[in-house]
Amino acid sequence: MTGFLTLLYKELLRFWKVGFQTVFAPVVSTLLYLMIFSHVLEDHVQAYPGVPYTVFLAPGLVMMAMLQNAFANSSSSLIQSKVSGNLVFILLSPLSYTDIFLAYVLASVIRGLAVGLGVYGVTVAFFDIPVHSPLWILAFALMGSAFLGSLGIIAGIWAEKFDQLAAFQNFVILPLTFLSGVFYTIKSLPAFWQGLSHLNPFFYMIDGFRYGFFKASDVSPFLSLGIVAAAFLAVSWLTLRMLRSGYKIRH
Amino acid sequence: MTIAIEVRQLRKHFGSVRALGGIDLDIRKGEFFALLGPNGAGKTTLINIIAGLALADSGSVRVMGYDVRSDYREARRTLGVVPQELVFDPFFTVRETLTIQSGYYGLKNNAGWIEEIIHNLDLDDKADANMRSLSGGMKRRVLVAQALVHKPPVIVLDEPTAGVDVELRQGLWRFIKQLNGNGHTIVLTTHYLDEAEALCSRVAMLKQGNIVALDSIKNLTNTLSGCMVRLRLTPDILPAPLQPLADNHEDGCHFLALEDYAQLENVLAALRAARTQVVEMQVLQPDLEEVFMKIMNTNQALEPPATAR
Ligand SMILES: Nc1ncnc2c1ncn2[C@@H]1O[C@H](COP(=O)(O)OP(=O)(O)OP(=O)(O)O)[C@@H](O)[C@H]1O
Ligand SMILES: [Mg+2]
Numbered sequence: 001m002t003g004f005l006t007l008l009y010k011e012l013l014r015f016w017k018v019g020f021q022t023v024f025a026p027v028v029s030t031l032l033y034l035m036i037f038s039h040v041l042e043d044h045v046q047a048y049p050g051v052p053y054t055v056f057l058a059p060g061l062v063m064m065a066m067l068q069n070a071f072a073n074s075s076s077s078l079i080q081s082k083v084s085g086n087l088v089f090i091l092l093s094p095l096s097y098t099d100i101f102l103a104y105v106l107a108s109v110i111r112g113l114a115v116g117l118g119v120y121g122v123t124v125a126f127f128d129i130p131v132h133s134p135l136w137i138l139a140f141a142l143m144g145s146a147f148l149g150s151l152g153i154i155a156g157i158w159a160e161k162f163d164q165l166a167a168f169q170n171f172v173i174l175p176l177t178f179l180s181g182v183f184y185t186i187k188s189l190p191a192f193w194q195g196l197s198h199l200n201p202f203f204y205m206i207d208g209f210r211y212g213f214f215k216a217s218d219v220s221p222f223l224s225l226g227i228v229a230a231a232f233l234a235v236s237w238l239t240l241r242m243l244r245s246g247y248k249i250r251h
Numbered sequence: 252m253t254i255a256i257e258v259r260q261l262r263k264h265f266g267s268v269r270a271l272g273g274i275d276l277d278i279r280k281g282e283f284f285a286l287l288g289p290n291g292a293g294k295t296t297l298i299n300i301i302a303g304l305a306l307a308d309s310g311s312v313r314v315m316g317y318d319v320r321s322d323y324r325e326a327r328r329t330l331g332v333v334p335q336e337l338v339f340d341p342f343f344t345v346r347e348t349l350t351i352q353s354g355y356y357g358l359k360n361n362a363g364w365i366e367e368i369i370h371n372l373d374l375d376d377k378a379d380a381n382m383r384s385l386s387g388g389m390k391r392r393v394l395v396a397q398a399l400v401h402k403p404p405v406i407v408l409d410e411p412t413a414g415v416d417v418e419l420r421q422g423l424w425r426f427i428k429q430l431n432g433n434g435h436t437i438v439l440t441t442h443y444l445d446e447a448e449a450l451c452s453r454v455a456m457l458k459q460g461n462i463v464a465l466d467s468i469k470n471l472t473n474t475l476s477g478c479m480v481r482l483r484l485t486p487d488i489l490p491a492p493l494q495p496l497a498d499n500h501e502d503g504c505h506f507l508a509l510e511d512y513a514q515l516e517n518v519l520a521a522l523r524a525a526r527t528q529v530v531e532m533q534v535l536q537p538d539l540e541e542v543f544m545k546i547m548n549t550n551q552a553l554e555p556p557a558t559a560r
Pocket of ligand 1: 268290
């Protein structure tokens, strides 16, 4: 237990020491999104009846910021440790692969929540965002961040250089978040794209998270949570397998 | 159980490069042991497999009786490794680094021992400095300190004195010798053979992934019976009867290889007979370096060359 807690502490200390770029910067950039998109689209788009576009957009952006930062935390920590070589300190220790997995995922979740709270805190200062059910909100925030934290471990282990990690981010994470319905409800999409969106786990995270605010969603939040949980389990299983086999980290 | 590290038929390839070609090695508890060999011989690869940083193709390794694959947690708990590469985590200070490392081993209230290591490795002034701000030698000391945070019974040091100043080198060895005196098993690699000769009881010499010599320093130096004589002569010509003994001629000095000290008499007699004057004379004892050079050169034909070389 001490070993796991130490690794968690080290991971938290790592992002906290550079809190300006790991927490403050994402909060600012998310607010920029919110301002620009609401300015451009406020009068043209109405996703849910009676909900102004900016208010509709806010929870999606909070979730997107959480997911991206949860991913960034584990993946950048791992790739930095690998490239600079200090991953050996963890590899030499008796930490089990589940200890390593849990510590990295939990640190990612905490970073995700910190950024999410930051974005949410500033957003509610400007806009009136309803909260229907904190429990749903929390459930999706935790599940979503954990999923991305785990995915971040996979990317961090797989990538050998920073540009490979950037490629993973640009060609996998970014399209999946942007096509998940952060900026629209997928009901507004043509049937083909709607069908495609249903294959995207990020869609269920955003949709379920938004349900917690508006009590309105494209699919049932129970279904969404089930799918997100299943996706998390699948990714966790793969991550644990990689860690156990020493794939790309024990030569 | 008297074996600290037990290596059996260990093989490792990197692509087509054979790094280890079937190593068998027992390092006893309490030994001060050196792994020697030229660059690329496989020393680090062997250490990495012992530490679990690399995975062998076949064969097995046990540390204090624990298999490094199936009992990896126990094996790693008993092992402290100083890696060859100068690595550090730029986010933390020296003390943070050591406290975190100690926590990985499940140790909570370890500040006393950590302070002791910091003091023994002369890091007191730097304890709260960021790792990034340390000089290379200082970073090396922290690496040594990190390997010792959990008081491991087996300590492996991969070139711990590379890039380290004389003072620390002596301080480091004093500390390591003290640990050895307290019962810790020490394994080190170094390219400074005088260091190995002064410290170690036994050495293994590796060449192209194979052990080509494994013995006590004493036995190894004894295999080179005889001695070497260095002579400066006027005129600078080696008399004909001594030509068969000639080993080398450099900087105006002749080197003669003798089978034993008694042969010295014949040499002097031959010089007198040739009316050659001895300006300078020195008898050289065979040392580990000489043994090393000899073994590395003579075994060339014996061992099959590593593939794809
Ligand atoms: N990760 C790796 N990938 C490919 N080849 C490797 C790797 N690690 C080591 N090798 C090769 O294995 C062989 C043994 O290398 P090793 O680092 O064990 O040598 P060494 O005895 O420690 O040398 P040195 O004295 O230079 O440290 C070398 O030919 C090296 O190029
Ligand atoms: Mg080496």
